[in-house]
Amino acid sequence: MKNLMLLGASAIMLAACQNMPNQSAGVAPVVAATPVDREVLPIDAVPVGYEIAIKPDMDAKTFIGDARLKINVKNSTDRVVVNGINLSIQTVLLDDETPVDFEIDAENEAITFLFDEALSEGEHTLDVDYTGRLYDNAAGIFFSTFPTPEGQESLLVSQFQPGDARKIAPMWDEPAHKAVFQMAAILPEGMDAISNMPVASTSPTDDGFVKIDFEPSPKMSSYLLFFGAGDFERLTRDHNGVELGIVTRKGESEKGHYALDTTVNVLDYFNEYFDMPYPLPKLDQIAAPGAGGFAAMENWGAILYFESFLLVDPKTTTEGRKQFISNVIAHEVAHQWFGNLVTMEWWDDIWLNEGFASWMDQKITDILNPERRVWLQAMGGKEFAMGLDSVSSTHPVVQHVKNIEEANTAFDAITYQKGEAVIRMIEAYVGEEDFRDGVRQYMKENAYGNAKTADLWRAIEAASEAPVSQIAHDFTMQPGVPMIYVDDVSCNSAGTQATVRVRQGRYGADEESKAEALVWRTPVTASSADSDTITRTLISGPRVQTIKVPGCRAVKLNAGETGYFRTNYGEEPFAALMSAYGDLEAEDQLGLLNDAYALGAANEAPFSRFLELVVNTPQDGDPTITRSIVGDLFQLNNLFKGEEGADLYVDFALNWLKPAFEQVGWDAKSANESGNIARLRSALIATLAVFNDEEIIKEAQRRFTAYQTDPSALNANLLNTVVTIVGAKADEETFDLLLSLARNADNPGEQRLYYGALDGVEDEALAKRAIEVFRSEEISAQRRPRYFRSMADDHPRLIWDYYREHFEEIEADVDPLERVEYGPNLAAATGDVEIAAELEEFAKENLPEASAKPVERAVKGIRYQASIKRDRLPEIVD
Numbered sequence: 001m002k003n004l005m006l007l008g009a010s011a012i013m014l015a016a017c018q019n020m021p022n023q024s025a026g027v028a029p030v031v032a033a034t035p036v037d038r039e040v041l042p043i044d045a046v047p048v049g050y051e052i053a054i055k056p057d058m059d060a061k062t063f064i065g066d067a068r069l070k071i072n073v074k075n076s077t078d079r080v081v082v083n084g085i086n087l088s089i090q091t092v093l094l095d096d097e098t099p100v101d102f103e104i105d106a107e108n109e110a111i112t113f114l115f116d117e118a119l120s121e122g123e124h125t126l127d128v129d130y131t132g133r134l135y136d137n138a139a140g141i142f143f144s145t146f147p148t149p150e151g152q153e154s155l156l157v158s159q160f161q162p163g164d165a166r167k168i169a170p171m172w173d174e175p176a177h178k179a180v181f182q183m184a185a186i187l188p189e190g191m192d193a194i195s196n197m198p199v200a201s202t203s204p205t206d207d208g209f210v211k212i213d214f215e216p217s218p219k220m221s222s223y224l225l226f227f228g229a230g231d232f233e234r235l236t237r238d239h240n241g242v243e244l245g246i247v248t249r250k251g252e253s254e255k256g257h258y259a260l261d262t263t264v265n266v267l268d269y270f271n272e273y274f275d276m277p278y279p280l281p282k283l284d285q286i287a288a289p290g291a292g293g294f295a296a297m298e299n300w301g302a303i304l305y306f307e308s309f310l311l312v313d314p315k316t317t318t319e320g321r322k323q324f325i326s327n328v329i330a331h332e333v334a335h336q337w338f339g340n341l342v343t344m345e346w347w348d349d350i351w352l353n354e355g356f357a358s359w360m361d362q363k364i365t366d367i368l369n370p371e372r373r374v375w376l377q378a379m380g381g382k383e384f385a386m387g388l389d390s391v392s393s394t395h396p397v398v399q400h401v402k403n404i405e406e407a408n409t410a411f412d413a414i415t416y417q418k419g420e421a422v423i424r425m426i427e428a429y430v431g432e433e434d435f436r437d438g439v440r441q442y443m444k445e446n447a448y449g450n451a452k453t454a455d456l457w458r459a460i461e462a463a464s465e466a467p468v469s470q471i472a473h474d475f476t477m478q479p480g481v482p483m484i485y486v487d488d489v490s491c492n493s494a495g496t497q498a499t500v501r502v503r504q505g506r507y508g509a510d511e512e513s514k515a516e517a518l519v520w521r522t523p524v525t526a527s528s529a530d531s532d533t534i535t536r537t538l539i540s541g542p543r544v545q546t547i548k549v550p551g552c553r554a555v556k557l558n559a560g561e562t563g564y565f566r567t568n569y570g571e572e573p574f575a576a577l578m579s580a581y582g583d584l585e586a587e588d589q590l591g592l593l594n595d596a597y598a599l600g601a602a603n604e605a606p607f608s609r610f611l612e613l614v615v616n617t618p619q620d621g622d623p624t625i626t627r628s629i630v631g632d633l634f635q636l637n638n639l640f641k642g643e644e645g646a647d648l649y650v651d652f653a654l655n656w657l658k659p660a661f662e663q664v665g666w667d668a669k670s671a672n673e674s675g676n677i678a679r680l681r682s683a684l685i686a687t688l689a690v691f692n693d694e695e696i697i698k699e700a701q702r703r704f705t706a707y708q709t710d711p712s713a714l715n716a717n718l719l720n721t722v723v724t725i726v727g728a729k730a731d732e733e734t735f736d737l738l739l740s741l742a743r744n745a746d747n748p749g750e751q752r753l754y755y756g757a758l759d760g761v762e763d764e765a766l767a768k769r770a771i772e773v774f775r776s777e778e779i780s781a782q783r784r785p786r787y788f789r790s791m792a793d794d795h796p797r798l799i800w801d802y803y804r805e806h807f808e809e810i811e812a813d814v815d816p817l818e819r820v821e822y823g824p825n826l827a828a829a830t831g832d833v834e835i836a837a838e839l840e841e842f843a844k845e846n847l848p849e850a851s852a853k854p855v856e857r858a859v860k861g862i863r864y865q866a867s868i869k870r871d872r873l874p875e876i877v878d
Helices: 009-016 253-273 319-335 347-368 374-389 414-430 432-446 453-464 468-476 511-515 571-583 586-601 608-615 623-640 646-664 675-690 694-709 716-728 732-744 748-758 764-774 784-793 796-805 807-811 816-830 833-846 849-871 873-877
Strands: 045-057 062-073 077-083 088-094 101-105 110-119 122-133 140-148 151-159 180-187 192-195 199-204 210-214 227-230 232-239 242-249 282-288 302-306 342-344 449-451 481-491 497-507 522-528 535-539 545-550 555-557 566-569
Touching (some): 088 101, 088 110, 122 140, 151 282, 151 302, 180 227, 192 210, 232 253, 242 253, 253 282, 253 319, 253 347, 302 319, 319 347, 319 675, 319 716, 342 347, 342 432, 347 374, 347 453, 374 414, 374 586, 374 623, 414 453, 414 468, 414 522, 432 449, 432 453, 453 468, 481 522, 481 571, 497 511, 497 522, 497 555, 522 545, 535 545, 555 571, 571 608, 586 608, 608 623, 623 646, 623 849, 646 675, 646 873, 675 694, 675 716, 732 748, 732 764, 748 764, 764 796, 784 796, 784 816, 796 816, 807 816, 816 833, 816 849, 833 849
Parallel strands (some): 045 180, 242 282, 282 302, 342 449
Antiparallel strands (some): 045 062, 062 122, 077 110, 088 122, 101 110, 180 210, 199 210, 232 242, 497 545, 522 535, 522 555
């Protein structure tokens, strides 16, 4: 059965090994690509501005385009090369009068304009008449289709990152080529249009349409452009001169109030933090009912979300989803500065956008909602990144990206979660004020331009006078996870100070990583269980160093868990921590659990340490820690399937899970119950069902039956959990009921709920029926790959064989952002060593060159899991 919860931190670490980004082990430090390594356009001519008019034909799935390119010729040339995909060009005029020849290179996504005489230096214009395509998958201008009581309807929205703006018009579709965009939409009367800027004017056309002209944008990169058209509804608010809008399909705007309120608070914080007010006159957030390989896209002034990541429906939105929505909003609004106002020069530095926005969304959410304990929850994301980073197929945060195809593979947990963790570590090292002052300076120096990683570090270093560039170099320019060994702890005679002997190595989950020694200048914090004082120092290299720590009861490294490293304690230091475990802060308890699991899995420490910590963790403690352990036990259960001793493990897990569930029960004990307890309840119910707890399964089925006649029988936090359990355990009659409910749903949320229940069905024959449903036309092209992929967890061989048989048909539905990784990730989800070998052979014949990294990480992830089963599970059984 598919997992319903955010996995526990160490469970995420193992899950991450199924989705590991790849880089062959190399010599440290690894350096970023230089411009000569990149496949980029010639720079004899560069863009100044674009005027683009789009007239879509939704029935024909095409559009008519008219683009006026204002260019600056820097070096006299007889040709100008731009990007373009699936654009059919009719005419081109130079400077309003001279016809221009052109060549289209479809393979390289390039269009070359050819001139009889070399263009003189200076500004020129190119007017291009052309047609283009509207797409079913989430790239370019695409359909977002949804059910209504009257039947299926569609909106048009766009997604252009990293290299799909070239599908809307001929252009320099590279982040360094910033320009002013002035958009226009030509639509039937009554249809709405949205772009990055407010509407400037509306006028009728001679052929009975309406032309909607938008104001010109600031200078920005092409991937931030947005175009939307359809029957929209808006929820708006003027806030300090900025028009905030939640844009939805008709009838859904009331679900946008939570998002609107969150945006007001987030925007206020960012205006102050960056010391630079939001620079556009409006900020729309558009809810599309479709699906894609992403939650949201930070288009400047017109952020695109899939609606379950923006809208809150009291009937169906869980507490976990609500918390995630606020994080996503904070993330995308942070991008309006970090990414949009200041943009990375090339995709090597995409982490500058994503790592910073990920860190900032946690920071602001913690300030606005301290009760959520978001930094405690964020430790799961750090574990996910460490899982990727602990094998030889990892890559540095600043990575070599040769072309757009490779850029599509760069949006991974190293970019996001490791980037976030490194930023948090450096902020903790230099202090919040100095860090913020450095960021403000970086913004001022690079506004409306492009920057590199080193520019950020220089600004923070100047503000803090700390060796930021050296530390950041080690953590962003080379791969891997440092490991700090605590050899021993000794106390002074008065018992007031501990001397901790430490040294640095590398944490590796595979032999290649363990064999390659790397050195990091690592900010390390330490504290003892009988003192509130935190000691800070830098640890680097294998030589033994000492840390003096006030207090002597037990010493915990990475106090507060702000560092990006593993800690491996000697036997006596670990025993001391075990004795003081209950008195540690929640972050430190979870840090011990996470390290113990990871070190046990990698054979760096006894796995019994993790099991001992679990047994000593109270089930009525912090709900986020309890939920993390639930995820760990869930993941271990996946490893134990079919293995010797599985029954012993199930007994052990149930002995911990059942008392934990008794603490929370099926229903809230008070009206003001913590949201984190609500999330824990769902996780426990889902996991106990996975362990085939009959009482849980029967109660879920009973509640579902009651829900059919009385919707109040299930609250939003349990609805998805219960329906998913019912789907997993379905017989033919229940399967037919769920399918009927999905087919008759008149809104996307309800439809997703019931179709989503079918992708976890355990019965093999019913799984085959589910495949037929999910590959049929009744499911939108955007959703077909997601449902199909989800089935690989329960039916690995069935799904893998079907994928190979129908490879081209399935891949056609996958949007470009995930296409090179879809097949490898599907194989990785199976956890099957046989399938890993088959993937390598299949990839040689069928997958593009850019899939080589995802293939290697999938294979390594599967083999790592196999090694845990072979080498570590017997210890757990013992």
